[in-house]
Amino acid sequence: MSEITYHARGVQFFKPDARMIIEIGGQNSKVTHIADGGFVRDCAMNDRCAAGTGGFL
Numbered sequence: 001m002s003e004i005t006y007h008a009r010g011v012q013f014f015k016p017d018a019r020m021i022i023e024i025g026g027q028n029s030k031v032t033h034i035a036d037g038g039f040v041r042d043c044a045m046n047d048r049c050a051a052g053t054g055g056f057l
Contacts, residue, residue, distance in 0.1 A: 004032055004043050012038030 011018050012034060021032040028047050035041040 004030065004040055008032055008034045008040050009038040 007021055007023065011021055019034050021030070021034065023030045023032070028045055030043060030045045032043045033041040
């Protein structure tokens with residue numbers, strides 16, 4: 001499984017009503033939409049450095 005899948009399952013476990021994860025890291029940014037059961041519905045990623053994350057959001 002990928003990091004994105006693990007994040008979705010973890011969020012589903014701790015906050016079952018959450019439907020979106022916004023992750024801003026040092027290397028990239030990700031927005032993940034979560035379906036029922038903690039499954040990833042869709043994911044978008046910015047592969048630019050953290051300096052470009054404002055444009056991604």
